[in-house]
Amino acid sequence: MTLAAIVAHDPRLVIGSKGGLPWHYSEDLKYFKKITMGHPIIMGRVVFEELNEKPLPGRENIVLSRSKSYDQVPTFSSIEQALAYVANEELVFVIGGAQIYRQLFDKIDKLFVTEIHQSYQGDTFFPEYRQDIGSVWKEIKRDDHPELSFVVYERMAHN
Ligand SMILES: NC(=O)c1ccc[n+]([C@@H]2O[C@H](COP(=O)([O-])OP(=O)(O)OC[C@H]3O[C@@H](n4cnc5c(N)ncnc54)[C@H](OP(=O)(O)O)[C@@H]3O)[C@@H](O)[C@H]2O)c1
Structure with a gap:
């Protein structure tokens, strides 16, 4: 199983504000949909609440929560349980938060x-990874647009 993360961050690695996204870029929402479609997505309870507890269509939505469980989606109270659930999938996306x-x-x-x-x-911030580009992360794709860039990295090593 390949575990991928998909994230949008600003130059300081900001990803969220007050439980929501600080911005709205329809181009990015379209990209997110295109990349994740057909694959299971793992998210935290806060993100699922942002979706008004409605699973994103065309993808198996998996939620992590220690306090709640939902009828509409598999909910797990540990990372290990969630990973065991998707172990036989080819490609799984971690979508935050x-x-x-x-x-x-x-x-x-x-x-x-x-x-x-x-x-x-x-x-809310994404973990700092940029110092590891070239040693841990290899850039395999970059698509620059005026307001945003879509970049894909592959792990080369564990640090
Ligand atoms: N820019 C982006 O790409 C992007 C993507 C995603 C999210 N975001 C932003 O990130 C923010 C949300 O992030 P967040 O960190 O506050 O929340 P989160 O990661 O979405 O959810 C946190 C919750 O997940 C549950 N959880 C955490 N670790 C767990 C574990 N090991 N086992 C079981 N459950 C676990 C807990 O739920 P319980 O409290 O119910 O136990 C915890 O309160 C929002 O502002 C959102 O807009 C941005």
């Missing part, structure tokens, strides 16, 4: 990053 990225970061094989060029105010 910060707590989930942080805990799964060392297991992530592939990173789909949307670099947001403008800086935003925020309270």
